[in-house]
Amino acid sequence: MSLAKDLETPEFEPEDVIFPPGDLWSDEPPLESELHLRQLLLLIECLELWWKHRQDFYAFGNLTIYYSLRQLKSEQFRGPDFFVVLGTERKPRKSWVVWQEDGKYPNVIVEILSDTTAKTDRGLKKQIYQDTFRTPEYFWFDPKSLEFKGFQLVGGQYQELQSNPQGWLWSQQLELYLGISEEKLRFFTPDGQLIPTPQEAAAAEQQQRELAQQQAQAAQQQAQAAQQQAQAAQQQATELESMLARYRERFGELPD
Structure with missing residues (x-):
């Protein structure tokens, strides 16, 4: 069975499926480089500071998202580098277990491209985030080449976002811009201020x-x-x- 087929699941499993316990640890490999780690921490720290008074979101990265019993049998799929879930409790987690989180999937996902992951991030993962997660917004960023693209789910299909004159992309989910500043992916306020x-x-x-x-x-x-x-x-x-x-x-x- 192909990986794509193995990862295709309906939004809810049949009633006779017994899910494993929700107390599942993340099982992600280390990030590719210090460059990737610093970029990930930058996104997390900036958003958490900007939303320091909010308690209705979860933002983290390099964390396993458990969403399917069949997925647990596959070692090939890895979680997003950075993701944000809205309308949930802001608290530490060992992993994101969809069936323990009211069926919630990420609202926003950012993948940090590398030589070994770029093909999967642009292809298979994009398909999974579109068809299975139904994540409203998906972005990817290459910290070496500075390639930056974003997509919005429209009618069940990802449509590429168009940048503003500064080259930034608007996230309707976050109500913020994402754009490159000093070769780093950063958040910007609606009026253009760097977060x-x-x-x-x-x-x-x-x-x-x-x-x-x-x-x-x-x-x-x-x-x-x-x-x-x-x-x-x-x-x-x-x-x-x-x-x-x-x-x-x-x-x-x-x-x-």
Whole structure:
């Protein structure tokens, strides 16, 4: 039986199928390189920071998605590099077990291409995400060649997304853009602002604090300078009044 046939499953298994326990550990191999790992962490950290006040999503990567009893017999299919599920509880998981998650599949999937996975990511996995997962949006990104494409499920078929002038692709599911910045795949807000990493956000906050401190110091210096000018003007007025008083004592009132 071919792998594609082995992975084709209906949305729900027949009632007489006994599913394995839901407490299944992820069984994914290590990522291809440090480049792939850093890209994966970048996507996870940025989205979790951007949605830090939300508790209705799950975003992770290199994690096995268990969705079929037949799938458990196959060592060939591997989970997505990065995926997001909406409308679910935000909590740690050992794996994503569809029949323990109200039948939910990812809303968004991103594959990070490599020499060994690119053919599968562009072909078989795209077919599985379209026909079995029915994932609304699928993206892939090659961190070496910077190839970047995205697809939206329309009428049961993936249609390629068109980029904006910046080369970014709009994710309707996330309500964010995905695009390349400094050779990394990043998220952007609807108005085009780069969504920061925790480190970038902390650095920006520190910069804002330093700027606010500098502005406060400048305002204090201006206030001190204004006070000194007022004191100097007062002193000049006092000295002038003293001079006029001495003049009057010697010569009388000034002529009109």
